[in-house]
Amino acid sequence: DLIRDSNGNLIKVKINNTNASAEIYMFGATLTSWVVNGQERLFLSKKAILNGTKAIRGGIPIVFPQFNTKLTTDLPSHGFARITTWKWGGININTPDRKEVSFILTDKEVNKKYLEIWPHQFKLVYTVLLDGKSLSTSLRIKNTGNEPWLFNTLLHTYFNVDDLTEAGVNGLINCNYIDTSPEGNGEKKIEDRQKIVFQKEVDSIYYDVNQKNFKLQTGFKNDIMVEKCTLPDVVVWNPWIEKSKRMADFGEESYPHMFCFEVGSVYQPIELDVDAVYEGGQVLTVV
Ligand code: BG6
Numbered sequence: 001d002l003i004r005d006s007n008g009n010l011i012k013v014k015i016n017n018t019n020a021s022a023e024i025y026m027f028g029a030t031l032t033s034w035v036v037n038g039q040e041r042l043f044l045s046k047k048a049i050l051n052g053t054k055a056i057r058g059g060i061p062i063v064f065p066q067f068n069t070k071l072t073t074d075l076p077s078h079g080f081a082r083i084t085t086w087k088w089g090g091i092n093i094n095t096p097d098r099k100e101v102s103f104i105l106t107d108k109e110v111n112k113k114y115l116e117i118w119p120h121q122f123k124l125v126y127t128v129l130l131d132g133k134s135l136s137t138s139l140r141i142k143n144t145g146n147e148p149w150l151f152n153t154l155l156h157t158y159f160n161v162d163d164l165t166e167a168g169v170n171g172l173i174n175c176n177y178i179d180t181s182p183e184g185n186g187e188k189k190i191e192d193r194q195k196i197v198f199q200k201e202v203d204s205i206y207y208d209v210n211q212k213n214f215k216l217q218t219g220f221k222n223d224i225m226v227e228k229c230t231l232p233d234v235v236v237w238n239p240w241i242e243k244s245k246r247m248a249d250f251g252e253e254s255y256p257h258m259f260c261f262e263v264g265s266v267y268q269p270i271e272l273d274v275d276a277v278y279e280g281g282q283v284l285t286v287v
Pocket of ligand 1: 055077078156203204235237247262
């Protein structure tokens with residue numbers, strides 16, 4: 001379904017297959033809902049602002065071309081892709097079990113004030129595939145300009161949590177990470193836990209992660225497997241109490257109902273040559 005406003009502008013796209021459904025806003029190409037067998041698997045804040053004036057708090061915001069303020073403090077934190085309205089790329093696959101749609105963003109859609117700071121030409125194609133109980137989201141990044149440029153990218157996925165005391169992330173043991181939580185002080189560490197749990201603020205950047213498959217426990221009956229495709233890094237985040245209070249669109253009561261497990265390239269920026277293409281993404285599967 002294509003949902004339009006009273007002026008005929010496309011606002012969001014809804015897709016479904018036999019088991020599942022998903023909703024994607026044109027603003028940021030932010031996927032805000034993924035329901036499998038009647039259960040919502042993504043977290044969307046009740047206070048999320050959905051009118052295009054702020055990045056959507058929840059779902060899968062797309063971070064590009066920078067993570068936090070890694071390239072420059074003059075660009076918005078986490079870049080401009082999540083705060084720009086994308087173009088509709090159309091339906092690629094349409095069978096009862098498989099639905100695939102795509103969204104496009106080029107420098108032409110981006111506010112000029114950001115391109116003064118990051119003066120490059122690019123084309124992003126974001127593809128969303130519902131396949132049975134799997135959701136694939138992948139990003140194809142092309143340098144359409146005439147000089148190389150640097151970027152970070154991240155699929156900033158907010159998972160819906162039923163019981164945070166049972167929640168956890170499995171599969172990052174032995175990985176290197178930077179603990180950017182207040183307690184962690186930016187220290188470099190090696191993960192020694194089979195299961196990463198949430199008992200305080202967690203903000204960890206795992207870098208050069210060789211593992212590709214991760215199991216997420218969210219307190220709901222079925223776990224979620226994440227397959228990381230191409231991308232080198234993983235961010236695990238729960239803001240806990242104090243940081244929640246500082247985010248007006250989050251709500252301090254929300255932190256026990258979510259965590260973020262984010263695949264991307266955030267540790268080192270990637271250099272993309274003229275005409276080169278970088279492709280990365282994730283496959284989420286309810287098991
Ligand atoms: C995470 C970062 O990826 O995003 C956190 O590791 C940050 O430090 C979080 O707080 C949310 O960022 P924002 O810009 O959406 O509030």
